[in-house]
Structures are given as C-alpha cells and as structure tokens.
Amino acid sequence: MPEKDIDIGSRLKKLRDERNISQRQLAKKSNVSNAAISLIENNKTNPSLGLLKKILDAVPISISDFFAMDVSEENKVVFRKNELIEIGSGLISYLQVGQNLKNNQPQMILERYKPGADTGKSMLTHESEESGLILEGRMELTVGDQTYFLGVGDAYLFNSNIPHRFRNTGGIDCVIVSACTPPSF
Amino acid sequence: MPEKDIDIGSRLKKLRDERNISQRQLAKKSNVSNAAISLIENNKTNPSLGLLKKILDAVPISISDFFAMDVSEENKVVFRKNELIEIGSGLISYLQVGQNLKNNQPQMILERYKPGADTGKSMLTHESEESGLILEGRMELTVGDQTYFLGVGDAYLFNSNIPHRFRNTGGIDCVIVSACTPPSF
DNA sequence: TTAAACTGTTAAATATATTAAACAAAATAT
DNA sequence: ATATTTTGTTTAATATATTTAACAGTTTAA
Numbered sequence: 001m002p003e004k005d006i007d008i009g010s011r012l013k014k015l016r017d018e019r020n021i022s023q024r025q026l027a028k029k030s031n032v033s034n035a036a037i038s039l040i041e042n043n044k045t046n047p048s049l050g051l052l053k054k055i056l057d058a059v060p061i062s063i064s065d066f067f068a069m070d071v072s073e074e075n076k077v078v079f080r081k082n083e084l085i086e087i088g089s090g091l092i093s094y095l096q097v098g099q100n101l102k103n104n105q106p107q108m109i110l111e112r113y114k115p116g117a118d119t120g121k122s123m124l125t126h127e128s129e130e131s132g133l134i135l136e137g138r139m140e141l142t143v144g145d146q147t148y149f150l151g152v153g154d155a156y157l158f159n160s161n162i163p164h165r166f167r168n169t170g171g172i173d174c175v176i177v178s179a180c181t182p183p184s185f
Numbered sequence: 186m187p188e189k190d191i192d193i194g195s196r197l198k199k200l201r202d203e204r205n206i207s208q209r210q211l212a213k214k215s216n217v218s219n220a221a222i223s224l225i226e227n228n229k230t231n232p233s234l235g236l237l238k239k240i241l242d243a244v245p246i247s248i249s250d251f252f253a254m255d256v257s258e259e260n261k262v263v264f265r266k267n268e269l270i271e272i273g274s275g276l277i278s279y280l281q282v283g284q285n286l287k288n289n290q291p292q293m294i295l296e297r298y299k300p301g302a303d304t305g306k307s308m309l310t311h312e313s314e315e316s317g318l319i320l321e322g323r324m325e326l327t328v329g330d331q332t333y334f335l336g337v338g339d340a341y342l343f344n345s346n347i348p349h350r351f352r353n354t355g356g357i358d359c360v361i362v363s364a365c366t367p368p369s370f
Numbered sequence: 371t372t373a374a375a376c377t378g379t380t381a382a383a384t385a386t387a388t389t390a391a392a393c394a395a396a397a398t399a400t
Numbered sequence: 401a402t403a404t405t406t407t408g409t410t411t412a413a414t415a416t417a418t419t420t421a422a423c424a425g426t427t428t429a430a
Contacts, residue, residue, distance in 0.1 A: 006248060008234065023408065033389045038409060045387060048417070049193065050231040063191060064252040208378065218419050223379060230417060233387075 009043040030058030091117040107183035113168035123163035131157040137174030140167040194228040215243030276302040292368035298353035308348035313365040316342040322359030325352040
C-alpha cells in the first residue's frame with residue numbers, strides 16, 4: 001500500500017508564512033532560486049533532498065523536524081490572509097477564518113459586497129448571535145423592522161433569529177468583517 | 186551555519202541490512218532501479234524526495250521516522266561482515282568488530298595472514314588478555330619460550346604481557362578470529 | 371571444477387529538477 | 401495619482417538525477 005505522499009509544499013509555505021519572509025528572502029538566504037521555492041510550495045517539482053536541506057537550513061529547521069512537523073489544522077491559531085477559506089463568491093464573497101468550526105467557535109467571515117449586492121428581500125434567519133464591523137464602503141442593514149446605514153468603523157450585533165438583510169446601495173465595494181456563534185453555514 | 190548534511194546512504198543501507206534484503210529486491214518492491222539504490226547508499230547522488238519516498242515505502246518506514254532514525258553506533262549490536270572495521274592491511278589484515286571500543290569491551294578481530302606473514306622477531310607485548318581461534322590454514326604461535334603449531338579449530342589464550350609472535354609458515358592464507366581485553370590498539 | 375544465479379557498481383542515455391530571466395499583480399513610496 | 405519595489409509565477413536553458421544495460425565479483429548448485 002503506497003503511503004500517501006506528504007505535502008511538502010504546504011509545509012514549507014507554512015514555515016515561511018509563520019516567519020513572514022518572502023520566497024526571495026528565503027531564496028537569498030539559502031542560495032536557492034526563488035523559482036525553486038515557488039515550484040516546491042506548489043508541489044510542481046520533486047525536490048532533491050540536498051535542495052530541500054539548503055532551504056530548511058536557512059529557515060532554519062532540521063529535516064527531521066520538518067517531516068515530523070504538525071500540519072494538522074486542529075490547533076491552528078493564525079490564519080494568514082491568503083489562508084482564509086472561500087465559502088462563497090459572486091456579488092458577495094465570503095472568506096472564513098478556519099475550517100470545520102465547532103459549535104462553540106465563532107465563525108469569523110470577511111465579506112465583500114459589490115455594488116448592488118443584496119442578501120435578499122426574503123430576509124435571513126438562523127440560530128446565532130451575529131456581529132460585524134464595516135471596514136470599507138457603506139452598508140444598508142435591516143434587522144427586524146429597522147433599517148440602518150453603516151459606514152467605515154460602524155459595527156452591529158444582533159440575534160440572527162431576527163430576520164435581517166444586507167444591501168450595498170453604494171457605488172463601491174463594501175467590506176465587512178463579521179462573526180457568528182455558532183457558525184451559521 | 187550550514188548544518189552538517191545527514192548521511193542518507195548509511196541510513197538506507199542500515200535499514201536494508203537489518204532486513205537482509207538486496208538492493209535488487211528493494212528496487213523491485215519499490216519500482217526503482219537498483220542502480221539508484223546503489224548510488225544513494227554511496228551518497229553518489231542527491232535523490233529526489235519522491236524517489237526516496239518510493240524506496241522508504243517499500244521498506245517500509247515513514248520519511249519522518251527515517252530522518253529521526255537513530256544512526257549512532259553506540260548501541261550497535263550486530264556488525265555485518267562488510268561492516269567490520271579495517272584497522273590494518275598488508276601481509277596481515279585486521280578486521281575489527283566495532284569501533285571506539287571501551288576498555289571493558291573485547292576487541293574482536295578477524296585476522297588474515299598471507300603466506301610468510303610474521304608479526305616479527307621482536308615479539309609483541311601489551312596489557313591484555315588475548316584469545317583466538319584458527320578458522321583457516323595453519324599458524325605458528327610463540328608465547329614466551331614455547332612455540333606451537335595450530336590448525337583449523339585450534340584456539341589459544343594468554344596474557345599479552347608475555348612476549349608473543351604469530352607466523353604463517355604455511356603455503357595458504359591463515360585466518361584467525363581473536364579477542365583482546367582491553368583493546369590493544 | 372564449471373555453470374548459473376546472485377551480489378553491488380558503473381557508464382551512457384534519458385528524464386527531470388533547478389536556474390536565470392521575464393512576467394503580471396500587489397504593495398509601497400514619491 | 402504615478403512610479404518604484406516587492407510579491408509570486410512561469411518559460412526556456414542548463415544542470416543533474418534516474419534508468420537501462422553492461423560489468424566484475426561472490427555465492428550456490430550441480
């Protein structure tokens with residue numbers, strides 16, 4: 001039975017992200033081409049041990065530790081901006097913090113509403129407490145029979161059982177960071 | 186500071202030796218050429234991770250365990266015939282069991298005396314207890330003022346402080362396995 | 371002894387990893 | 401806003417790993 005092959009790319013990228021260094025910085029430090037690092041991180045090459053070692057020495061981390069490295073997402077604490085999970089796109093895009101969330105965890109979502117985006121006249125309802133804050137643009141928020149107009153820096157908090165609706169009536173994207181507990185979908 | 190690069194070859198060879206399988210057997214099982222295995226074991230190539238993985242899967246052992254593998258000689262118990270340490274060659278060759286022997290360990294040596302080989306008229310003396318057994322050929326052994334002629338199966342045991350001398354007066358190689366405590370050189 | 375089946379190693383052919391250089395996109399600076 | 405760096409990616413050129421095939425040495429069998 002052929003063992004499933006380990007995902008070198010993710011491991012290396014994780015290491016690099018944790019240290020906040022660029023491919024080129026690491027490349028320079030390890031005397032390896034940045035292209036090689038890119039190819040490795042995307043699993044588009046089958047690196048030689050010597051090359052991998054040069055890179056790991058520059059991190060630095062031992063080969064042994066590298067392969068023993070915990071790569072599970074279970075206890076992941078930091079999610080880099082490009083590691084957010086896309087759980088929906090289109091006129092509204094959703095980037096979630098974390099995966100397979102437990103019921104006791106908040107579902108943090110970075111939401112981007114393009115001009116005209118609307119969650120719908122039929123209103124949303126679900127079993128959660130929901131909060132959010134406007135990062136860019138403006139948002140029309142309806143909760144129950146009240147409608148609010150929010151700008152950058154404004155925030156909201158309500159029980160999601162109350163029918164609610166988001167509409168971007170402005171001319172530019174509206175970006176919101178929101179949180180639901182428990183996760184709503 | 187560039188980490189000293191790990192000796193992949195020895196590790197793989199050790200694994201293979203422990204399992205008593207040939208390069209070709211392992212090659213077949215792992216779908217890798219026997220040449221590749223030979224080159225890797227002799228550190229004459231810089232194997233790709235994929236290739237190494239295929240081989241390790243066939244052993245089988247995980248990459249992680251492979252690099253975490255204890256490769257120290259400290260507690261080594263079995264020394265294969267090709268692992269004996271050559272501590273002298275020429276008319277007499279010495280192959281020792283183990284390396285960096287402690288004073289409380291016996292120095293076991295496989296000795297081969299070519300026809301005419303002679304440890305010398307000046308006689309040997311050192312602080313040890315010495316024993317041996319003839320495996321092939323014949324040997325003239327002098328200990329103190331006594332000279333003995335030994336054949337296959339014969340053995341000896343004496344205090345090495347007593348001047349002694351080995352001479353192969355026969356026409357074929359004489360092979361002896363000997364032991365000194367403590368090690369004499 | 372001789373032959374046959376192994377052992378590990380090596381050389382040339384081939385496949386592929388790695389680099390150097392150019393690219394587009396994003397961040398930073400002016 | 402417009403450059404200017406810096407980001408990661410990709411392509412073609414080059415270096416090198418891997419295979420195929422042959423070699424020589426050892427072991428096993430007859």
